[in-house]
Amino acid sequence: MLINFKPILIIIQILIKFIIYHKILMIILFYIILGIIATILAIGVYILVIYPIIRFSEMRRKYGDKIKVYFSIGKGIFNFYQQDLIKKNDSLAFIRSMHHENLKAFAFNYGTKVGLSFVEPEHQRQLFQNIHSFSKADGPIAITFLFGHSIAFAPEKEWRRQRQFLSKSFHFEEIKNYLPLIKQSCEKIVKKLDTKLLQNDQIEVKVVGISQEVTSEISYKIFFGSASENQMKITKKDGTQIPISEEIVQIIIDSFTLLKTDKLALIKWILLKRNSVNYFPTKGEKEILIRLQALKQVQIDVVTKRNEELIKDPSQAKKNFLDQYLIEMIQDKNSGITYDEIISNFAAIYFAGTDTSGNMVGVALYYLSRFPEIQQQARAEIIKVLSSKKEIMKTEFSQLEFEDIQNLNFIHCILKESLRIMGPSISSQIKQADHNIKIGEFDIKKGDLVTAHYFYNHTNPSVFENPDDFKPERWLDSNNLKQQSNFSPFSQGPRSCIGQHLAIIEGKCLLASILLQFEIIPNTSQQVIRELKSIYTFQNDNLVFFKKIKQINQKTEMMI
Numbered sequence: 001m002l003i004n005f006k007p008i009l010i011i012i013q014i015l016i017k018f019i020i021y022h023k024i025l026m027i028i029l030f031y032i033i034l035g036i037i038a039t040i041l042a043i044g045v046y047i048l049v050i051y052p053i054i055r056f057s058e059m060r061r062k063y064g065d066k067i068k069v070y071f072s073i074g075k076g077i078f079n080f081y082q083q084d085l086i087k088k089n090d091s092l093a094f095i096r097s098m099h100h101e102n103l104k105a106f107a108f109n110y111g112t113k114v115g116l117s118f119v120e121p122e123h124q125r126q127l128f129q130n131i132h133s134f135s136k137a138d139g140p141i142a143i144t145f146l147f148g149h150s151i152a153f154a155p156e157k158e159w160r161r162q163r164q165f166l167s168k169s170f171h172f173e174e175i176k177n178y179l180p181l182i183k184q185s186c187e188k189i190v191k192k193l194d195t196k197l198l199q200n201d202q203i204e205v206k207v208v209g210i211s212q213e214v215t216s217e218i219s220y221k222i223f224f225g226s227a228s229e230n231q232m233k234i235t236k237k238d239g240t241q242i243p244i245s246e247e248i249v250q251i252i253i254d255s256f257t258l259l260k261t262d263k264l265a266l267i268k269w270i271l272l273k274r275n276s277v278n279y280f281p282t283k284g285e286k287e288i289l290i291r292l293q294a295l296k297q298v299q300i301d302v303v304t305k306r307n308e309e310l311i312k313d314p315s316q317a318k319k320n321f322l323d324q325y326l327i328e329m330i331q332d333k334n335s336g337i338t339y340d341e342i343i344s345n346f347a348a349i350y351f352a353g354t355d356t357s358g359n360m361v362g363v364a365l366y367y368l369s370r371f372p373e374i375q376q377q378a379r380a381e382i383i384k385v386l387s388s389k390k391e392i393m394k395t396e397f398s399q400l401e402f403e404d405i406q407n408l409n410f411i412h413c414i415l416k417e418s419l420r421i422m423g424p425s426i427s428s429q430i431k432q433a434d435h436n437i438k439i440g441e442f443d444i445k446k447g448d449l450v451t452a453h454y455f456y457n458h459t460n461p462s463v464f465e466n467p468d469d470f471k472p473e474r475w476l477d478s479n480n481l482k483q484q485s486n487f488s489p490f491s492q493g494p495r496s497c498i499g500q501h502l503a504i505i506e507g508k509c510l511l512a513s514i515l516l517q518f519e520i521i522p523n524t525s526q527q528v529i530r531e532l533k534s535i536y537t538f539q540n541d542n543l544v545f546f547k548k549i550k551q552i553n554q555k556t557e558m559m560i
């Protein structure tokens with residue numbers, strides 16, 4: 001039998017050609033992929049390493065010892081903060097010990113950008129005066145969603161209108177109207193602590209925790225007032241309910257965590273920033289979006305209901321931010337105010353005002369426990385202010401009036417010293433230059449980052465003698481201009497903190513209410529760790545004990 005091998009040979013030939021051809025294709029494909037990876041790596045190395053190094057060596061040549069460079073791939077100066085936290089229990093230890101006369105700015109990198117953090121007050125002033133040449137960098141989704149329409153993120157024209165409107169409510173004289181609710185919140189926490197002290201001689205207290213409990217309630221109430229007597233609640237997946245303020249904080253934390261754990265979300269965010277969730281949203285992004293929508297809906301319902309009530313009877317309007325917004329909307333159809341703006345400003349004011357003010361009081365409580373003589377002097381001041389009243393119950397906190405608060409001068413010095421030694425905001429928010437600009441002798445290129453470093457100045461020994469010592473009395477001399485010009489815990493210029501008077505009044509009231517009732521004793525068993533998180537604060541804040549002061553009159557005699 002004759003077998004025809006030809007077709008078989010042809011098939012084998014075709015197969016071999018196919019394999020060879022595809023192998024070549026595979027090889028070509030392999031080199032293309034390799035090329036792409038190498039290009040991406042090269043671009044990555046260039047923008048993350050070579051570009052910052054070139055820019056820093058240029059800066060060194062130009063500015064010499066006027067700058068100090070903090071370079072670390074990706075996270076820049078933030079890596080230095082992290083290292084000092086681990087090594088020295090204080091994220092800012094290296095800043096405390098690096099002052100020198102000529103230094104004008106830190107040069108730092110962050111991601112693919114380089115930037116300057118100014119320390120010289122004159123440069124900081126120029127920066128704040130030109131603040132609208134710089135725009136705020138995008139944060140994770142929750143930041144844009146929650147604060148996007150607020151005063152904190154609005155573009156210049158929009159910001160001007162919002163700032164003008166909100167300034168009325170934050171005016172010193174206007175804050176008078178909020179005093180009853182500020183006092184109410186202070187009395188509530190004192191009562192809570194008092195109850196705990198019925199069973200114990202002394203109790204361990206979280207200095208920042210209890211202060212933030214009070215400032216959180218105040219921020220909520222000044223905004224929503226009686227529109228929602230009890231805090232609005234969000235129902236979680238497991239059926240439990242939490243206040244909206246807690247959910248705001250939690251979503252922000254979760255959306256930062258998402259960028260660390262979800263690589264696709266991170267890459268999309270780097271490339272597309274605020275638009276990243278609009279393309280191929282990941283499971284994590286979808287979950288956060290659903291929570292953000294739910295949070296918004298709860299607030300929209302309350303705002304809509306209140307708006308309907310006020311349309312029917314505007315005379316019902318109370319002194320709170322929500323009613324002020326709605327009345328303006330009702331009376332001026334061209335006001336430009338929207339529900340989105342109202343809700344966004346609640347989130348911004350809540351977020352900007354709660355942790356910061358609570359931390360200021362927490363730091364004060366910690367230092368008052370360490371320095372009993374300062375504590376006594378502060379207590380004596382309150383008792384003296386209250387004693388000038390005619391009422392029989394003269395040393396009751398409830399007697400404190402707005403005018404008395406202005407007379408609590410030493411307590412004001414304590415708060416200023418707390419903001420100096422460990423203020424919650426160590427620098428202004430990092431911003432990006434919209435065009436080339438000069439700040440003093442420094443050339444800023446379009447796209448560069450800028451910030452003002454307050455903490456460097458607050459701990460500068462040539463301005464504040466023995467800067468690591470807690471000395472409220474340094475603030476008694478209001479003519480010390482060098483101190484004043486180097487002190488900016490609330491920032492400066494047109495975009496400085498709108499809530500600064502409110503923060504000081506909250507702080508004075510809370511300290512007064514606590515000092516009248518409790519002796520503050522240090523908890524020496526707890527290690528003090530100062531960490532830079534979203535604010536500069538204590539890592540573990542159970543740093544004091546409270547002990548009830550038994551006899552107020554006895555105390556008066558003892559103190560004055």
Ligand code: HEM
Pocket residue numbers: 151152153163219348349350352353354356357360423424425427428429489490491494495496497498499500502503
């Ligand atoms: C001790 C307490 C506080 C500190 C240290 C503090 C600090 C600051 C700083 C440094 C800025 C400027 C941020 C930037 O660089 O852009 C700022 C802005 C702001 N703060 Fe405060 N703050 C405090 C309390 C408050 C309170 C109680 C509120 C409101 C209830 C508030 C609301 C705001 C708002 C809305 C802005 C943005 C202003 C604008 O962009 O025009 N802050 N704060």
